[in-house]
Amino acid sequence: MNIFRLCGDLSHLLAILLLLVKIWKTRSCAGISGKSQILFAIVYTTRYLDLFTSFVSIYNSVMKIVFLSASYGTLYLMFYKFKPTYDHNHDSFRILYLIVPALVLSFVIVHAYTLMEVLWTYSIYLEAVAIMPQLFMVSRTGEAETITSHYLFALGSYRALYILNWIYRYYTEDFLDLIVIIAGIVQTILYCDFFYLYITKVLKGKRLSLP
């Protein structure tokens, strides 16, 4: 554990809880992509199956359980409790275009051919692109609520902080996992356009709207 990893995890946690609290408080999931949330639920489920097979630390296990519960809680709010507020007309990204290639890739580029390893790799590839339906939705509606922008910023920062963590770990522990590093870089790049808008608009108190 290092400071970059810890800040990354906290940023990730903040993002997930921010989204959950926003939906709960406003009793609405307008502007949120249910498809991205489905993808994140698949990501956490396939990655954290190791809760049953390997123990790292109390911290890791608790975080995994929180991520899983918050993710399924978000799906429950979006597709059941506040379903009428779900803006499905604008959530039109075809997620099979992400689910299938990520699955194929996880069989092609993987460290070892075991069920857990392939599922873990799949979760890494899918996470890299899971935000695309949400970014697509923002581009279709041309705007995002401020809380949604904070959510996206925290979620994007998490992987960027993990990149610093991997650099740090490479020098201090000789740790190098190219699958997760390259996927993490792709994931962070997807947010770059959004980061720019966030810094130039939202941080100056303006609403995020596209020209």
Add this chain to the structure above:
Amino acid sequence: GKPKEGKDEL
């Protein structure tokens, strides 16, 4: 790099 047995990241 080290082989990464037991993934310790989230």
